[in-house]
Amino acid sequence: MxxxxxxxxxxxxxxxxxxxxxxxxxxxxxxxxxxxxxxxxxxxxxxxxxxxxxxxxxxxxxxxxxxxxxxxLDFRFDLGVRDKLRVGYLSNDFHDHATAHLLIEALEANDRTRCELHAFSFGADDGGTMRGRLSRAFDVFHDITALSDSDAATAVHAAAIDILVDLKGFTRGARTGILMLHPAPVQVNFLGYPGTLGRDICDYMITDAFITPPSAAADYAESFAYMPHSYQPHGRASLGPPPARGDVGLPESGFVFCCFNQAYKFTPDVFDIWCRLLAESPDSLLWLLASDQAQGNLRGEALRRGVSPDRLVFAPELDQKAHLRRLQLADLVLDTAPYGAHTTASDALWAGVPILTCAGDTLASRVAGSLLHAVGLSELIASDEADYVAVALTLAAEPDLLQAAKARLRRNRLVAPLFDAPAFARSLEDLYAQMWDRWRRGVGHAAIWAAATPPR
Known part of the structure; x- marks a missing residue:
């Protein structure tokens, strides 16, 4: 394998x-x-x-x-009435990382009269700007990097955490061993891993009705905790003006298909489709994230499909601010399957670039569709592969249609719930309150729904 x-x-x-x-x-x-x-x-x-x-x-x-x-360890928990809940977030990504960029504004918008936020960090302190923002957003920042799983779980319990939120799942560097010891009365799977962690680890998964409809409940060990719109937070980082195309390696003209997903999400079938789009849109190019390992192979795969390797343009890694600026030069973002865009999708939408996706039945394949629903562009969720190809070719061939979609996105993103971090924070607090209420009443966990907060 x-x-x-x-x-x-x-x-x-x-x-x-x-x-x-x-x-x-x-x-x-x-x-x-x-x-x-x-x-x-x-x-x-x-x-x-x-x-x-x-x-x-x-x-x-x-x-x-x-x-x-x-x-x-035999952890015991106090079920007394709380003035405010103590919510702990467990991660090694409390630095300049995609998860931190997604979550930071919602953390900063936390109502400190309702929730006291604790970070449990097992990652290195890079001393960067994002680390500083995160340290200020949390009420208490615990460094558990040097602790064993047992000692880390004991630290969580000693802090009297009511709800422990895991931001890692099975991604690189995860420490699910802490969760297996159940140091908090309620444990939650959120944001970092697009799937279930399996039985006896987390009680809830924070989700939305598009990525995990109620009919999918048997496929997940956790109970669904539904946000009213998309499960994914995203702030309103400053964009700034886009650079000149030549400054980022793009030719001065030509339609720019774009996918900045990591190369491991690419499959031969997806690349077949992309090469077909390039072949049928002669002035187009495909803008991908640079990868020393993958670039040569992808150029070779394009050539085998009858597409000149020169029509693949590779973009180097940049910091978030510079990345959002250049992203505005793309015309249409193409999603991958079965593991689609997540942070890269919401970044594109905030940058004013439509994304085309084809949702499957797994959470990992449905995130872009959730984001498109939340920003009012659900027509860009293709029903199947043929529809995906047809929509992409139409937008590439008809500039007026593409500009109309971009104009609607520019209008919607300023009022859509997808980019309203304070409203997201209120809904998240509502879910935490419901989780705690169910625990205190001893009724077990079950699907819960957050109330929608009016957009600002």
């Missing part, structure tokens, strides 16, 4: 079909811990139920092994 690791990031696809078959066989054989759940998200043909099976196989042995330590 080589393509689950290094080969996916390199877009080395010779064994791609076989690796997908191997993944299905591993799940069917119930082999514990064979496939990291995060890597399974980008394997075509997997359902949300498959993702749950993968997560539970991945954690099965670790959960069993944690039982003795959980019993030894």
């Amino acid at each position: 080589r393509a689950f690791g290094r080969d996916r990031g390199m877009c080395a696809w010779d064994d791609f079909a076989q690796s997908s078959i191997d993944a299905r066989l591993a799940l069917a054989g119930a082999r514990s811990g064979q496939i990291p759940p995060f890597l399974m998200l980008s394997v075509p043909g997997m359902s949300a139920r498959d993702h749950r099976v993968c997560s539970e196989l991945w954690t099965r042995d670790r959960l069993a092994a944690s039982g003795a330590e959980r019993s030894r």
Whole structure:
């Protein structure tokens, strides 16, 4: 199963079909811990139920092994009335990271009379601007980097955290072992990982009705905690004027298809579609995020599909401010499948660039659709592959239609709930209050819905 690791990031696809078959066989054989759940998200043909099976196989042995330590710690919780809830956020991304950029304005908008926010950080302090903002946004900032899982869980419990929110899931550097010890009475899966963590880890998943409709409940171990619009926060960072096309390596003319997703999300089928779009839109180009590992392979794959490698333009990594400025030069962002755009999608929409997606049945495939709904552009959610191609070709061939979509996006983004961090914070606080109320009353966890807050 080589393509689950290094080969996916390199877009080395010779064994791609076989690796997908191997993944299905591993799940069917119930082999514990064979496939990291995060890597399974980008394997075509997997359902949300498959993702749950993968997560539970991945954690099965670790959960069993944690039982003795959980019993030894024997955490007890105070169910008394609170003036305000203590909410802890667990992550190693409290620095210049996509999760921090998404969440920072909602944290800063927290009503401190309702929630006292604690960070539990197990990542390095880079001394950067974002680290400083995060330190100020939280009421208390705990550095648990040097602590074992047991000691970290004890620190969470000692801080009397009512609701512990995990921002990592199964992404790089995650410490789900802390969650397995249940140091808080309510534990929540949010934002960092687009899928279920499996049984006996988190009680709730913060979500929305597009990415996880109620009919999908059996595919997730957590109960759904529904935000009224998209589950993803995004602030209103200053954009600034776009640079000249030549300054970022783009030719002076030509339609710019764009995808700044990481290369491991690309599949041969998706790249087939993109090359078809380039072939049928002669003056177009495809703007991708630079990758030392993948660029040569992608140019070779384009050539094999009859497209000149020169029509792929690679953009280097930039800081968030510079990235948002250049992103405004794209004409249409193309989503990937089955693992679609998340932060890159909301960044594009804030920059005024429409995104075209085709939603599947997994959470990872439906985020861009959720964002488009929240910003009033649901017509850019294609019904199938043929519709995706047709919409892309139409927008590339008809400038008036594209400009109309961009104009509507520019109007909507200033009033849409997607970019209203204070309203998002109020809805999040509403969910936390409901979670705590259910816990105090001893009625267990179940699907809950936050009240919508009027846009500012």
